[in-house]
Ligand code: ADP
Ligand code: ASP
């Protein structure tokens with residue numbers, strides 16, 4: 007008898023994550039169950055991370071707000087983690103009714119160990135012992151996304167909004183999965199949010215570095231911490247639609263030994279795509295990445311201006327030490343040239359609106375010590391970020407961006423850059439126009455409109 011190669015015996019382990027819009031109702035859950043079963047039938051081991059149904063998390067947040075002005079963080083996590091428990095059990099039932107063994111696990115049962123920070127806990131360890139056992143017994147494993155457990159407090163935690171992506175990636179890393187598939191309501195990662203830019207085009211593959219910048223700047227299709235985690239642990243991500251079988255977007259790290267993952271479905275397809283591209287370029291392997299990957303916008307930030315700061319050494323340090331003590335995540339910082347007559351300057355910075363009041367209060371308390379004149383708070387700003395690894399070697403990107411905004415009559419209030427990103431702040435009510443003109447100016451428009459299959463965009 008012919009000897010089989012080792013490769014033929016290789017069973018792939020695939021982690022699949024289904025977002026809220028993919029499991030919004032009973033019909034959707036049954037559709038997703040079928041899809042999971044197909045993957046299992048193809049001979050793979052399957053671990054699924056699932057989000058709460060539809061807008062459940064938002065609805066639970068609204069409910070909490072109606073019973074308490076500032077809900078206790080511990081109870082909030084108890085409440086929100088319930089959303090994912092509902093969908094995991096329903097999904098397991100739907101799979102069972104298709105004749106396959108499925109077992110659901112909460113985050114703590116799955117061994118998602120986190121720090122004790124309620125609302126934005128970080129994963130510190132993953133001990134998927136029970137999952138491995140269930141897989142060995144031939145079951146399909148379903149894990150509630152977005153939640154974990156702290157060993158010291160013995161309490162349930164949640165990972166922050168969009169955190170089911172991180173659950174999936176952490177499971178993929180811990181179980182050494184061949185690929186982590188993120189199923190959502192669009193066909194992959196686009197050059198801009200297709201809800202805002204119908205002519206956005208789907209990206210076939212994107213570097214994790216670029217995806218990190220897009221995620222950090224408002225592209226919620228992937229949660230930033232999930233991208234970071236995947237990059238650190240060498241997990242290949244495949245973002246795709248749960249509504250069709252189209253190829254999605256591969257998020258890869260070009261410095262990994264196997265940037266597209268081992269020879270699995272997604273990996274080999276990505277490799278084929280890359281080879282095809284190389285053919286088009288005429289030189290295999292030497293594919294020039296496009297200059298711009300995409301554009302993201304963010305309306306969740308505000309701007310604080312510290313007015314009349316004495317222009318002497320140590321003042322910026324003093325201000326940002328006060329800000330740092332609040333734990334706020336500041337983003338852009340701009341210091342104006344001081345007026346010679348007064349020797350005073352203004353310092354502006356952006357931060358999440360949710361942290362605005364905290365930082366204002368902290369600064370106000372130290373006003374006389376720092377010696378500034380006043381504080382201004384502006385929550386009507388929008389941030390736009392243009393991202394592309396090709397920017398490193400391309401002059402003139404800023405000029406093109408500023409010209410496009412100027413021609414559309416959009417005023418730029420702040421600018422910041424990194425090696426692969428340029429960000430600008432504009433008025434909030436001009437941000438969607440800004441997004442579309444920039445998208446067009448950089449030649450990113452597709453011939454056809456993108457399809458958004460479901461979800462409310464909430
Ligand atoms: P899920 O419920 O599957 O987690 P999310 O709502 O978190 O889905 O993320 C998918 C949504 O992300 C899309 O419907 C889209 O509106 C939005 N989005 C924002 N930026 C992008 C982008 N660059 N590419 C694709 N989708 C994007
Ligand atoms: N259900 C959580 C949220 O809505 C986590 C997730 O969907 O990823 O943020």
Ligand code: MG
Pocket residue numbers: 025168171226227228229
């Ligand atoms: Mg999401």
